[in-house]
Amino acid sequence: MLNQLPPNTYYWRIASVDNFGLPGKFSNHFNFTIQLDTTLPFLEVSLVDELNFSKEKEFSINIHTEKMLN
Amino acid sequence: MKINLLNNKTESAVKLEIGDTYYKLFKTPKKEFNLNIQEVKTKINSEYFWVDKQEAQTEVANFKGEISLEEQGSEVTLKENQGSTIAKGKAPNQPKNLLNPPVLILPESFSKIFENTVTLNWSSVENASEYWIEVANDSRFTSIFKFIK
Numbered sequence: 001m002l003n004q005l006p007p008n009t010y011y012w013r014i015a016s017v018d019n020f021g022l023p024g025k026f027s028n029h030f031n032f033t034i035q036l037d038t039t040l041p042f043l044e045v046s047l048v049d050e051l052n053f054s055k056e057k058e059f060s061i062n063i064h065t066e067k068m069l070n
Numbered sequence: 071m072k073i074n075l076l077n078n079k080t081e082s083a084v085k086l087e088i089g090d091t092y093y094k095l096f097k098t099p100k101k102e103f104n105l106n107i108q109e110v111k112t113k114i115n116s117e118y119f120w121v122d123k124q125e126a127q128t129e130v131a132n133f134k135g136e137i138s139l140e141e142q143g144s145e146v147t148l149k150e151n152q153g154s155t156i157a158k159g160k161a162p163n164q165p166k167n168l169l170n171p172p173v174l175i176l177p178e179s180f181s182k183i184f185e186n187t188v189t190l191n192w193s194s195v196e197n198a199s200e201y202w203i204e205v206a207n208d209s210r211f212t213s214i215f216k217f218i219k
Contacts, residue, residue: 002188002205002216010215011206012190016169016198022153023120023202025133027171029209032181032188 009033041066090122090129110156113138116148127157131168169195 002010013029044064084093085106095103095117105112107123116135122128130137131153138147139154144161146154152165176191177183190203203218204211 002190003186005186005188007186008207010188011209011211012174013204013211014172014174014190014192015202015204016172016195017200017202018153018166018169018197019199020129020153020155020166021122021199022129022131022155022166022168024131024168024171025151026204027174027192029206029211030174030177030179031209032177032179032183034183034186034188036186037184 005034007034007036086121086123088123088125090120092118092120094118109141109159110162111140113140125158127155129153129155133168169198171195172198172201 009031010033011029011031013026015023015026017023042065046062046064084103093105093116095114103114105114105121107121107128110128112130114135114137116132116137118132118134119137120131120133122130130139130148132148132150134150136147136149138145139156139162141156142159142161146162146165148154148165151168153168154162154165156162172192172195174190174192177188192201195201200219203216204214205216205218207213207215
């Protein structure tokens with residue numbers, strides 16, 4: 001487990017170690033990219049028909065936000 | 071490091087006192103490299119190997135080329151992917167084959183991860199007592215971010 005990784009592309013590979021403590025050659029490498037979105041998602045609210053005030057018990061509003069990344 | 075201007079040959083030597091190191095050399099016929107590990111005589115004809123020198127014993131793992139180790143009048147030659155241990159004042163142990171690397175599973179290459187914690191996953195290798203993980207900022211592993219034993 002790798003913790004506290006700053007956003008970046010990382011390359012990783014692994015070697016097996018035998019009972020004598022001798023390492024074998026490293027595997028081929030894989031890579032992955034950490035992308036952290038630190039900006040709060042926006043929330044855009046628009047009232048239907050440009051209503052700013054309503055006495056009705058029910059009314060609908062449209063809310064628009066950014067799409068989920070995963 | 072010595073440079074012979076007559077034959078344009080460079081000779082370099084490193085003395086390992088204690089600890090372990092990976093050696094990656096760019097060898098050409100014009101370059102000679104020697105490793106001094108106190109009592110153990112070495113002949114390095116390898117471009118990639120690992121040495122661990124401790125008080126009681128020295129361990130050598132060879133990944134590319136050949137390495138000869140001599141101690142107490144006894145010499146062994148490590149071929150590619152072979153290793154040996156040498157107890158202090160004893161002859162080197164016969165070369166043994168090193169373990170194959172594991173197969174990496176997850177995260178797959180080119181994965182995008184949207185959190186700062188990553189769990190690495192790989193296949194286990196029979197008779198492996200542990201695994202060493204190297205994480206780098208470049209694909210040639212010249213800039214190591216973390217080395218986990």
